[in-house]
Amino acid sequence: MPEDGALPASALQGAGARPLGFYLHVPYCATRCGYCDFNTYTATELRGSGGVLASRDNYADTLIDEVRMARKVLGDDPRPVQTVFVGGGTPTLLAAADLVRMLAAVREEFGLADDAEISTEANPESVDPAYLGELRAGGFNRVSFGMQSAKQHVLKVLDRTHTPGRPEACVAEARAAGFEHVNLDLIYGTPGETDDDWRATLDAAIGAGPDHVSAYALIVEEGTQLARRIRRGEVPMTDDDVHADRYLIADEVLGGAGFSWYEVSNWATSDAGRCLHNELYWRGADWWGAGPGAHSHVGGVRWWNVKHPGAYAGALAAGRSPGAGREILASEDRRVERILLELRLLEGCPLALLRPAGLAAAGRALSDGLLEAGPYGEGRAVLTLRGRLLADAVVRDLVD
Template sequence: MPSVLPDGETMPEDGSLPASALAGAGDRPLAFYLHVPYCATRCGYCDFNTYTATELRGSGGVLASRDNYADTLADEIRLARKVLGDDPRRARTVFVGGGTPTLLAAADLVAMLGVVREEFGLADDAEITTEANPDSVNPEYLAELRAGGFNRISFGMQSARQHVLKVLDRTHTPGRPEACVAEARAAGFEHVNLDLIYGTPGESDEDWRATLAAAVEAGPDHISAYALIVEEGTQLARRIRRGEVPMTDDDIHADRYLIADSVLADAGYSWYEVSNWATSEAGRCLHNELYWRGADWWGAGPGAHSHVGGVRWWNVKHPGAYAAALAGGRSPGAARELLPNEDRRVERIMLELRLRDGVPLSLLKPDGLAASRKALADGLLEETAYERGLGVLTLRGRLLADAVVRDLVD
């Protein structure tokens, strides 16, 4: 979750939504994101809404405790049921993220999923994912998650090199994420992801190739690779400012992306979103695809964001304030915004252009359509897709995705 929440209009205390948000809901998928805001330590690059035990001590008391967090989050899921009323939709996906969800007992994660199941039901083919740190799980923990209904797991690998992990303040040892993939498979997980980061200060091309090779060898059916973004206010940003570690430039990021796409393609992974590759359509992260396609989702937890029918809202950030609101019978929502049609059009272009399936050119205004023709001529959009009325990024276009989006939304 972002470290700074945007402005917005006041959220009703009961969390109610305007009737327009619920109109036609039955035609849209419904997803749940469950945020666990706890971490054992803070990674130097992290800008998410997370808290260590030290950061929570004396600021929220028992309300901020992770020991009773599953019960607190369950209260928000029950609130969601009240707000959505007789909405007949079963949850298509549930994604538990953080933070480090696996700092909670496996039974807590299963209980949180159980409340979604009790209140909304799960689709027959529901995708149920949790994120996990490699050093916070073992075979017994994974088996308990699988028995409790989870069928997809995402491990934060980041790098196979110790010196890179050290710069990122990651606590697991090289080789542990790969072992986790094998343990997850043994526990019966159908789908496993490894998250990688490229462009860490001090990382070489050789380091990055070694990371990709280790990830591929582990055999997950999904790999995500993200360029390191140095966020202001993080420990890593302060270290770079002091000259302790060098800043990685955009050209190196581009080179690392090209290496990733080549290595993963050779290993049988296909890109379906700019930063995500899978070995099959079933291996894709459906939950994230629902985000990118503007579906409805309820984000439960401190700082979590939600979207239903063009209404977007976000919760208070601190676990203590979040728990206090729910204990008092109030929505933990901090504020909300009703998205005008033009904003929704722009967001569709921004998100769907990142997908292998592309964005319909019919969404573009005259200036954007003219820009798309130039992007096509410049080799940034695929010609065959364009002829079918879709804007699909080429490999070069993926490297310049942000610039292409800026031109097309005009």
């Protein structure tokens, strides 16, 4: 990774035809959830590690330094930013004014499209009406709350600390603050969760009135507290068959409430309610990821930042790129990634991306009821409901 972060000239060829987004990573959490393996840090974990450089008090200024570096690296690229997504960690542990300043830096350096989607993740216990109002006044128009479950015993297994009912109240507060789009994140398949628990969670989420719901199967990641608890026999291992049953319940209940799937794990009440930032990822557009451990992609060049907040801040303070490494994707890598990501979308992926073995596999998947014959099936591979349950296996066959 060059110390100045310079990109090869090829990365910006044809850039005008590709959307540009920004991901701003806030790596701080009040406590660590037992299932989480994201690049996040509690105050205890940072104490004595990185000193003042790792402090969240001056974090916004550090991240703004990277946004300014991005402007230098991208040179005279004229594209306004289409999406900004602030994620974590828990972005709302920072003052609302800090998030607004980070957004303002992107606006000042690059400009925002007139219809730009500006999102932040939020912990239900770390916001109130005044905080949400300040975000909305500062330009944010979408907010995503981590609900996970409506059942206390499920939240306990996940080590989530918010009170059941608080995420639903947050939706109402966000609407009152003027947010046009609100998402609730849900997790299914937690040990100890029943079908009735999951239905109750879906009902509570729908009743809150968001226009977007994300529902993810619980994945047990090595090195997490949950993985250690399962290994010790304190809680049972997750079950793929249970995950499949819960997914079918989600699709049925959400569909019945007016939500339509547009990506395997995401449902929205309208096209306007889709998460445009995530679609930017799934369609292989350009994005700059600022913050410790953040990943970026511009024109077939992918890079990632150092993970520790102290090391990240130290690099920027010294005028160096915080990048830890990068790769230039070969055409075959990009082809495979397009199939992998676009197949997960409602519109599917073009059959033109498939080689003869992949086309033959697509024919078999069609016969097996895993791919649609329509309405998008003309010239595209589109997953059926059953295909969504087996998406990873379908992808493996199609990339041959």
